[in-house]
Amino acid sequence: MGNTDKFNMIAHTYDTPERIEIAKVSADAIREYVVDAKSKQAIDFGCGTGLVGMSLLDEFGSMLFLDTSPNMIEQIEQKLSELHIQNADTLCFDLEQEALPSLKADYIFMVQVLLHIPDVELLLARLFDILNEGGHVIIVDFDKNENVVSDFVHNGFDQTELKNMMTKLGYNTIRSKTFYSGSHIFMGQDASMFVLDSRK
Template identity: 45%
Template sequence: MNKFEMMAKRYDTPDRLKIATIIADEIRKTISPYHYQTALDFGCGTGLVGLQLKDLFQQMIFTDPSAGMIEQVDQKIAKQDIHNITTLHADLLADSRSDIQVDCIYMSQVLLHIPNTEQVFKGLKPLIKSGGRLVIVDFDQTPSIQSTEIHTGFSHAELTSLAGAAGYTDIAIKTFYHGENLLMNQDSSLFIMEAKI
């Protein structure tokens, strides 16, 4: 059992909810002007970010490779009587899905767990409709952290280059939040990136 399966039932803490709200607000500001109808929450976890965005879209798909995380989301959807979200227990980078086409894919604090960053840009692109966007929130490069398990943040220039090489346009990236003990108990900052298909 991986760490996310073990964490699922106790994942929602006040600190995580606070950061999730900050992230959801920033994603909302970024994508609201486009009036998209459909979205996919890639690596949704327990839905801490995505459930705060449910009013923005007519239909949403929440995906996660952890069955435990999806189970938590399903319980919240049922409890809150939400009708515009469906869940999918899947790893969309490993299992290509030609049946999914959405206006927007967003992901929050997911990229750092994926070894091959380039694969994310290439693998998710076919799921986004023309004119749609990929939106990524994650950590800036944090030199004080050493880890062999996750990325220790990202360079804006590197991500811009990878997105451009994968065929995205109108790429924009900015840091929007600095916080204490954000990543592996170290002070860090969060960026938001958007890239158009």
């Protein structure tokens, strides 16, 4: 995944009060789209230190924390161990580099992950393949923001354009909304975040 080296370096200091707050509002936004999932398998894709997935553990039967950064995975493994959590596992893997046919899930959610992915369409196609029939991909990310200029991340996403791309890939019942705005939350700029729910 894009920017893995950077995330490896900041893994030990990642859980700042600001990131914890963003994770909380993001988890609440995702929870709205989770229905009768107590027996379902979820993937926290690009999980980082697991801030979002940890707060959603009780919603699902089991959860896989997946990230390309070994140091981030080490952080989440430490949390799972300290809290004696049984219904979760971890995987360090780069889905952009290769597909993983054996992996299956009913829910895949990702928070501020897509903006780091150079080939968004390829990744969304691979996530579609992982989904069980009727499963959900839930995306939380930044709305397109012309004030953000970066060589390393997308400057957010136009919700309509993203829906059109996902429809072309086979996703259906796609709905999205802007749910949060904050000061200096995206590369130092004021920005808003959206949640998008889609199904297979």
